[in-house]
Every structure is written in C-alpha cells, then in structure tokens.
Amino acid sequence: MSAAVDTVAADDRGALFRTASAWADMDAWHRRVAEIRRTAPILRVDDPGYAPFWALTRHADVLAVSRDNTIWHNTPRAVLGPDEDWDRMLASGMPLPATLVHLDGTKHRTHRAVTNDWFKPAAVRHRQPRIEELADLYVERMRALGGRCDFAEDIAKPYTLRVIMDIYGVPEEDEPLMMDLTQGIFGAADPEYLGTAEDPGQRMTAAVMRFVQYFKELTADRRACPADDLATVIATGQVDGAPMGDIEQLWYYIIVATAGHDTTSYALSGGMEQLARDPAALLFPLADDEAAIVNAAEECIRWTSPVRHFMRYATVPASVGGVEIPEGGRVLLSYPSANRDEQVFRDPHVFSPTRADATQQLAFGGGAHFCLGAQFARRELRTMLTRLSRELTHVELAGTPEWSRSHFVSGVKHLPLSYRMR
Numbered sequence: 001m002s003a004a005v006d007t008v009a010a011d012d013r014g015a016l017f018r019t020a021s022a023w024a025d026m027d028a029w030h031r032r033v034a035e036i037r038r039t040a041p042i043l044r045v046d047d048p049g050y051a052p053f054w055a056l057t058r059h060a061d062v063l064a065v066s067r068d069n070t071i072w073h074n075t076p077r078a079v080l081g082p083d084e085d086w087d088r089m090l091a092s093g094m095p096l097p098a099t100l101v102h103l104d105g106t107k108h109r110t111h112r113a114v115t116n117d118w119f120k121p122a123a124v125r126h127r128q129p130r131i132e133e134l135a136d137l138y139v140e141r142m143r144a145l146g147g148r149c150d151f152a153e154d155i156a157k158p159y160t161l162r163v164i165m166d167i168y169g170v171p172e173e174d175e176p177l178m179m180d181l182t183q184g185i186f187g188a189a190d191p192e193y194l195g196t197a198e199d200p201g202q203r204m205t206a207a208v209m210r211f212v213q214y215f216k217e218l219t220a221d222r223r224a225c226p227a228d229d230l231a232t233v234i235a236t237g238q239v240d241g242a243p244m245g246d247i248e249q250l251w252y253y254i255i256v257a258t259a260g261h262d263t264t265s266y267a268l269s270g271g272m273e274q275l276a277r278d279p280a281a282l283l284f285p286l287a288d289d290e291a292a293i294v295n296a297a298e299e300c301i302r303w304t305s306p307v308r309h310f311m312r313y314a315t316v317p318a319s320v321g322g323v324e325i326p327e328g329g330r331v332l333l334s335y336p337s338a339n340r341d342e343q344v345f346r347d348p349h350v351f352s353p354t355r356a357d358a359t360q361q362l363a364f365g366g367g368a369h370f371c372l373g374a375q376f377a378r379r380e381l382r383t384m385l386t387r388l389s390r391e392l393t394h395v396e397l398a399g400t401p402e403w404s405r406s407h408f409v410s411g412v413k414h415l416p417l418s419y420r421m422r
C-alpha cells in the first residue's frame with residue numbers, strides 16, 4: 001500500500017473521501033474502499049471540521065439518489081470541503097457557486113436548456129470532423145516527440161482542452177488561462193497546481209475572481225459580434241424570456257470552461273496507462289473495430305471515474321439502501337467506488353476493453369444532472385483510441401505514472417511512455 005494511502009488510518013475511513021493525498025494511488029484507494037463496500041457500504045462520516053455525511057459506495061445507491069432529483073438536491077455546496085473553507089469563501093465576497101451542478105429544480109432545468117441543444121448527439125456528431133482533425137494533430141505531435149512522451153501532459157491534456165475550447169470559441173492563446181482556471185477549481189489541493197496560494201480554498205477563490213473580468217469581456221464581445229460558438233450561446237442565453245443573471249452567466253462560463261477537459265483528459269491518460277501495460281492484448285486488437293473502440297472508451301471511463309464525487313442533500317427525511325437519512329442530511333456519491341461494485345461488474349478490478357458490462361458505468365452521474373458533455377467526452381476518447389490503436393506498433397510505460405491529488409476531479413497527471421509508430 002502506498003505511503004499516501006497509508007497516512008489514512010484504519011479507523012479514519014472518511015479521510016479516503018475527503019483527503020487529496022488519498023487519491024495519489026488508486027490501486028490502494030480501491031483496496032480500502034472495496035472493504036468499506038463490503039462492511040459499511042453507506043458509511044457515516046463525522047470528522048472534525050466537516051459537517052457529517054454518508055458516503056455511498058454501492059452502484060445501486062449512487063444511481064437511486066442521482067435519479068431522484070425531487071428528494072435529493074445539489075445546492076451550492078455540491079462538492080465536499082472543510083466547513084472553514086466554505087465560511088471563508090462566503091466571507092470573501094466570491095459569488096456563491098451557481099453552475100448547473102449547483103442549481104436545482106426549475107432553475108436548473110431552464111438554465112440547462114440554454115445550451116442543451118449543443119450537447120445533443122446530432123449536434124456533437126456534426127463536430128466529429130473537427131475532433132478528428134484535432135486528434136490527428138496530436139497524433140502527429142506524438143510522432144514528432146520521437147518515441148518518448150509524457151502522454152498525460154503532452155497529448156491527453158492539450159488535445160481535450162483544444163476540443164472544448166474550439167466549440168467554446170476561446171482562442172488558442174487563452175488556453176493557458178483556461179487551464180489555470182481548471183486547475184484552480186479542480187486540482188487546487190495538488191502542490192503542483194497550488195501555485196503561490198496558501199491553501200486550496202484561496203487558490204480557488206483567486207482563480208474565479210480572475211475570470212470575472214475575462215468573461216465580462218467575452219460576453220460584451222459576443223453580444224456585439226455573435227459567432228457559431230458556445231460562448232455566444234451563453235452570452236445571449238435567455239431564461240424565461242429574459243437574459244440570464246450575471247452571476248449565473250459567470251458560473252455557466254466557468255463550468256463549460258472547466259468540466260470538459262481535465263475530466264476527459266484523465267479518462268484518456270488513465271485508460272492509456274492500462275492499454276500500454278499489455279498493448280498486444282488490449283490496444284492493438286481495437287484497430288479498425290468500431291464496436292470494440294466504443295466499448296473500450298466506456299471501459300476507460302469506468303476505470304478512471306475522474307469525477308470522484310458530488311454531494312446531494314435530503315429535502316425531506318429519506319431512506320437510502322435501508323439507512324434513514326434525516327431532512328438536511330447529506331450524502332457523497334462515490335462514482336469510482338460505484339464503478340467497481342462487485343454486484344454489477346464482473347472482476348471489477350480488471351481493466352478489460354471487451355467487458356460486457358462497461359456500459360453500466362456511472363462516471364457521468366445520472367438523473368437531471370447527467371453529464372451534459374458525455375457525448376463529447378465519448379467521441380474524444382473513441383477518436384483518439386482509433387488513431388492510437390492504428391498508428392502505434394509498440395508502446396510501453398517508460399516510468400511510473402503519477403496521479404494528481406484531488407478528492408474532486410483527479411487522475412493520471414504524468415504518464416511516461418516509450419513507443420514506436422507506423
């Protein structure tokens with residue numbers, strides 16, 4: 001077991017869900033959480049500095065709560081954090097989180113409708129040629145790197161960032177800014193992404209405040225000169241016949257700018273890590289087999305589950321898997337755990353691109369908040385896997401993969417590979 005997960009004491013199981021360092025070794029994390037699934041699948045966590053919550057580790061419980069958006073609400077505190085950070089954020093004057101994942105009921109539905117059409121299968125299909133162009137560009141970059149790369153940093157990250165920024169309409173020169181915003185929101189607990197901030201809460205607040213002005217200018221620009229991009233849809237979006245509120249609009253930009261690339265990039269780098277461990281058996285057989293690619297992409301998503309959790313709050317007294325949760329009680333939906341549930345997945349700890357149950361994976365959540373960008377993520381993965389399975393003739397790990405440290409969104413951040421291409 002790794003040193004990082006070792007620091008989580010046997011009687012401190014809640015730390016597995018809230019401590020960033022616990023996510024630095026996923027094999028060890030999964031071993032510990034499999035034990036929790038067996039012995040206390042709805043784990044009550046009452047740790048100092050955190051209001052109590054129940055961690056849901058089974059597939060059935062995560063799915064049931066995700067689908068019931070009447071009893072279970074997201075609220076502005078949809079992500080777990082220390083109570084102190086929350087209080088400090090409120091005091092800082094930062095606008096309360098109000099992205100789609102923080103809204104509920106009618107407000108959520110009407111705001112989601114603003115961009116929904118852009119994420120429907122037909123609309124995403126329309127973007128396929130562009131996704132292919134960008135995948136080709138990054139495969140050529142891999143070739144140019146001459147047989148050795150950090151696949152996560154050199155390929156997966158910039159490729160997935162470019163695809164989303166392309167539909168967004170953000171120019172390439174602003175991509176480093178967008179990366180900074182994402183790392184401030186998703187990865188602030190990792191020392192590599194903390195920058196000069198004193199703690200993750202401060203890093204996140206600074207990242208958001210920095211973007212208030214950026215998105216204000218973007219709105220003014222798109223209102224003056226509309227373009228065929230998502231930024232224009234958000235800038236001109238109407239809710240109930242009136243322009244969206246400034247705060248909702250700011251957060252809308254932020255979620256679309258951030259939700260789509262770290263997540264997809266971790267699914268790709270974590271999937272590639274596994275494929276490179278035995279390419280002859282796992283990667284090369286995918287070449288020119290469309291159905292196999294579709295399934296393999298799903299398995300990469302199940303295996304990596306890059307979004308580590310979201311919270312839900314009971315609006316009335318509720319029951320989950322036989323456990324009573326009082327009104328106002330909160331639960332943590334553990335997607336990585338649900339995706340290794342022995343009740344649903346055969347040999348859940350084996351990475352298998354051909355597994356028949358891969359489509360049962362819950363990494364995109366469920367119910368009203370089901371990931372808006374799922375079709376994009378799937379296409380990005382499939383398109384890149386198609387090329388890699390065709391173009392690579394040899395690939396192996398050239399060092400130890402490194403995971404980012406975040407209890408919210410994390411995955412393989414460094415993946416040294418050596419390879420040969422056709």
Ligand code: HEM
Pocket residue numbers: 066100101102112164255256259260261263264267301305306307310335363364365366367368369370371372373374376377
């Ligand atoms: C493998 C990649 C991805 C994973 C694992 C992932 C996962 C998730 C999860 C777990 C949720 C919350 C679902 C729930 O609460 O039930 C979510 C919501 C969301 N995702 Fe993704 N996502 C990915 C890629 C993307 C992409 C490419 C975009 C495109 C911009 C995107 C945009 C969003 C948005 C806007 C929401 C909020 C939806 C709502 O609350 O109504 N995601 N995603």
